[in-house]
Amino acid sequence: MFNFVKKDFLSLSKSKSDLLELLFMPFILIAILGFSLGNIMMGGTSNNTFNVGIVNEQNLERDLGRLENELVEQGMPAEIVAEMAAGAQESDPAAMLYELLEDESFADIMIVEEFDNLSSATQAMNEDEIAGFITIPENFSYHVWQSIYQEEDTSSALNITVNEAENMASIIIESVVTTFVAQYNLETSIALATNGQAEAENQTIQQGEKVQLSVEEPVSAFQYYTIGMGVMFALSTAPIIATRAFKEKEQHVFGRIMLSGTKPLTYLSSKMISGTLITFVQLAILFALSTLIFGTFKGRDSDFWINVVYTTGLYSILVGSLTSILTSISLYANDNRTVGFFGSFVSVFAFLGGSYIPVEQFSEYLKQIGNWTPNGATMTSYLQLLQGFDFQEVLPLMMRVIGMTVISLLMAVIIFPKRRLD
Template structure:
C-alpha cells in the first residue's frame, strides 16, 4: 500500500495543472478577496436593538403582602417577619431581572416592551412585533423565597418563547437570561451557606446584567475568513483529482495487474483514501502557513490553537479521503469518469456556496447556514472559525463528530461499491 500512496503523491506533485488548482488558485483567491473585500469583516457586524416582550405576574407589593402571610402561617416570630420581608424584597428575582433588562447597557441590544397578559405578548410575537416573550409567572418570587429561606425544592420557571430558536436575537436573549440565572443561583447558594452573610454583596445590582463577549479573541478578518473558505473549498478538489487518476490507471490496466499480483482490491481503495487524506492535510498546512507568513492570517495564536487546528485539519482531511474513496469506487464501478467531473465541477461549487466559502451565508438565511453545516466543508469551516474566535474543542466537538460520522458512512458505501474483481 505504501508504494501506491507514494505513487499517487509523486504523480500529483509533478502535475502542474493539479498543483495550480490545489495550491496556486486558492492562494490567489485569498489575496484577491482579502484585499478587494477588506471591509467584509466580521468585526463590523452590528445589530440594532430589538423589542422583547416582558410579562410579569403579580405586582411585587401584592407578593410581599402574601409573603408576610406565609411567614405568619409558618409561625415566624413577629419581630423577624419585617426583616425577612425586607430581605425578600432585596432579593426578588423578578425585580432584578426586570431591572437588568432595562439597564442602559442591555438596552443597546434589547428594548423591553411590557405586556399585561401573556396572550397579548404571544400575539405580538406571532405578528413579528417582538423577537421573544419573557414570562415571569404569578408567584415566581414567592417560590424562590421559599426555596432559599425554607429549602423547598419546587420553584417557578421563567419562560422564553421565540419564533426562531436559531437566530442571533434568540441567542442574545438566552445568553442574558442564562447568565442572570446562573449568577442568581450561585449568589443565593452562597447566601444560604453563609446564613445570609454574603447576601448584601452577592445580590447587589452590580453583580447582574453584565453582557460579555462570547470570546476574548479578535473578530475574524476578511483574510482569515477567505483563507479558511478557499482552503476547505479547494481541498475538496483533491478527491476528484485522485479518482480521475484511478480511472486512468484502470484504462492503462494498472488495476488489473494489481489484481493479478494478488493484491486485495480494498488495498487499492485504501491507498486512495490515505493518499487523499495526506495530500489534503499537506495542502491545508501549506495554505495556512503561506497565508500566515505573507498576510499574517493566523499570527499571534498560542501553541494550543495550532494543535487544535491540526486536529481539525486531520478530521477534514479524513473526510476528503473518504470522498476520494467513494468517487474511486463509483468511477471504477460505472466505468466512467463522469462522477468525478460532476463532483469537481458542480457539487464542489454548490457545497462551497452553501458552506459559506464565498460569503457568510447566515446573512441570507439561518436555514441556509444550518444546511451548510451538514456539508463536510461547511461544518469544518464553522469549526475553524469558532476555533479562531476562542472556542475550545469541547464546544466544537459536535461539528467534528458530525464530520467523523460522514467519513464513516462514506467509507462503508465506497467499500460496498468497489469492484472485487478485475474490470479490464
C-alpha cells in the same frame, strides 16, 4: 511506487488548468468573500440597541403591608415581623429584575422603558418602538414572599410579549428573564436551606465546573473562508487525479504498467498516496499564503499549528482514499462519468459543510447533516481549533473522517480490477 507518485506530481504541475482550480481559484475567492461579505457573515457590524418595555402592575407598599398583617395574625413577634418585612423588601424580585435590566453590562444591548399599562406597551410594540415587553403581574412579589416566609404553595410568573419580527431581540429578552428567574430561585433555595447563612456567600458560589469554551477571539471572515475554500477545493483533488488515471487506462499506460510486473494494488496505492500528498501540500500553501497576505493565522502558538497538521493530515488521507475509490470505479466500469458526477457534487458538499455560509443560520438540522460530510466535519474541526479547542476535543468529529477513510479504502480495494484491462 515512488515513481508513480512523482509522475502524478509532475503531471499536475504542468497542467495550468488544474493548478488554477486547486490553488489560484480558492485564494481569489478567499479575498473576494473575505472583503465583501466579512462584516455581514461574521458579525463584524455592531448589534443595534433595542428598546424593551416593563409593565409593573403590582403595588409594593400594599403587598408589604398585606404580608406584615398576615405574619402578625400568625402570632409572630413584632421584631421578627419587622425583620422579615425588611428582608422581603430587599429581596423583592421585581426590584432585582429592574436592577438587572438597567445594569451597565446591558447598556449597549437594550434600553428599558416603563409603561403604565398593557395597552400602551402593546401599542408601542406594534409601532416598532420596542422589541417586546415584560409584564410584572399583580401580586407577583407577594406570592413569592408567601412561598418564602409562609411556606405556602404559590406560584407566580413573569409574562413576556415579544415582536415576532425582532427575532434576535426576542431571544435576548427571553434568555435574560429565564436566567434571572433560575438564578433567583436558586439563591432563594440556598438561603432557605441554610437559614440565611449562605446569603453573604452567594456571590462566590459556583454551580458545577466552570468550562471556558473559547479562549480566542471570534473567528474572522478571512479565517472562515480560508478554511471553507480550502476544504472545498481539496475535494477537487480526488476527481482530478482519478480522471488522469482513467486517461492512463485509455492511452494504454495502465496496461503497460501491469505488463511490467507492477501489482494492481501498488498502482492503486500510488493514486491514494498522490491524492493525500497533493491535498496536504495544497492546503499548506493555501494556509501559508493566506496568513502571509491576510494575516489569517498570524500569532498562533505551536500547539495550534501541531493540531492543524494533525487535522490536515487526516483530511488529506481521506481525500486520498476518495481518489482511490474514484479510480477503482472508473477503471472497473470503463467509464469516467462517476468521477465527473463527484466533481459536480463537490459544490453540494461545500454548501452543506458551510464553505459558503454558516448553514446553522438556516437550520441546525442542516448543520448536523453537514458535519457528516468529509469537508463539513473537517471544517468544523478547524473552526473549533481556531476558537481554542484542543485536538482531543475535536477528535469525535475527526473520527468521522477516519471512518469515511476506512470505508473508502476498503471499497476501493474490493472494486479495483485485479487483472490487466484491455
